[in-house]
Amino acid sequence: MIKSALTREAAAPDAGALPDIHLALRGISHTYPARAGQGPVAALGPLDFEFRRGEFVAVVGPSGCGKSTLLEIIAGLVRPSAGAVEMDERAITGTVADEIGVVFQEDATFAWLNVWDNVAFGLRRAGTEQAEIVRRVDYALAFMGLTDFRRAYPAQLSGGMRQRVCIARTLVLRPRLILLDEPFGALDQQTRLLMGEELLRLWRETAATVMLITHALDEAALLSDRVAVMSARPGRLIEVVATGWPRERDSALVADPAFGALTARLWALLRDESRKALGVS
């Protein structure tokens, strides 16, 4: 079996020494300051949540409930108005931790670089040795099915392929925590299902903890171990639903009656909140 270039075993501390709780959110809340013609906006929280090491958590909620703000707080791009973010029991609030990888909804490929150089970007910035860059990038491209497009530029790729480039660019850095902000939001349903399967595959391969923000309840129900359901703004957790799926799973689960029941339950939890967010009584 070929040894994965996307995992950190060699550099990882003894797994037994790591706490079971990988990431903890303690009393997180965020208020955007007043802007011209508009008062302060309470966007999020207060919110407490713990991510277990290596689990796949999906976060769903109505539009504008602060899901992306939550992701940016964890990524260190936004400092919360109150509360703390802890990773392996270390406070990382407001800092960009090097063990976190982020994939955004928007196309974040670098148009001026070909696929190979896009994926190698972070490794070059980190000063990684060239031989190691080649090993990891080639492996990631093969893993994501992009080897044949290594010399192509993003403008020559479909939306799904460009998103795979962004995922590969994140993977080569071997993050322990992967944050995904609606990465398949702009893709059609069939591509979403296939990309979801790829995401599950890389989750199993890397053993990383994954947080997926999504609007799609079926996607959340299919991919995750637990689904965190958020209220309308300011977003708070109203329930955390365990899916109970085995680690080895794929899109065939959509035919399972339990999948339909799970999706229906998520919708039942979200329906009133979505109406509130839309201003419909």
Added chain:
Amino acid sequence: MTRVRVIQLAVVCGAILVLELLCRLGIIDRFTMIPPSEMLTALGHVVATASWFWGDVRYTLGNLVAAIALSVVGGFLVGLAVHAVPRLRRALDPIFTSYYSVPTFVLYPLLIVVFGIGPTSLIVLGALFGIVAMIVATVTAIDRVPPVLLKVARVSRLGRLRTALLMKLPAASPHLVTGLRLAVAYSVIGIIAGEFILSTEGIGRRVALAYNNFDNQTMYALLVLILGFAIVVNAALGSFEQALHRRWYRS
């Protein structure tokens, strides 16, 4: 060659042909304009026989390169600074908006007082013509850098300088080339017009001399040269701009 290019070429050739006929038939008298074919012949004659030609070409090109370099590099750096300081941007916006409605040549006497008669005044004048186009293009180009790329830069923990060089500059480059084209065009105007008004050397000065001496052959020969140079440079930059756009954007 694309259909559009063929039509463009046909329009230009048609206009030259009409001008040739109007001159040949005497509808436009020779004292006003010579036929385009004679302009080309005269240009060949000037290039082959005029002792001053290559010296003046070198002088004008030297001034032009210096003015373009000043306006492009200076404009880019000032544009970066203006973009980074929103208050400065708000303060300077009205000046940028109305800059090209002010005849910059009114500054020329002042430049001569400061820098003396010579290439320095001309270079500064040419750079003043082009720099604001580059500043405005830089600010607009950085505005257009997708915010998600700046998030990626932060997640990748790039500093300000590396974000500017590795993210903003390449992401903004198709729009920066638009500024480069304008800066080059304005600098050419500034240098040639500056030489025309008050200079002891240069192609612009030769055009003025020919004009004053009723030497239509030389004057139109040099105008054709200037026009040809501007068209070639503009076409080259246009092709480069299109190539960047093709690489950057799906459509």
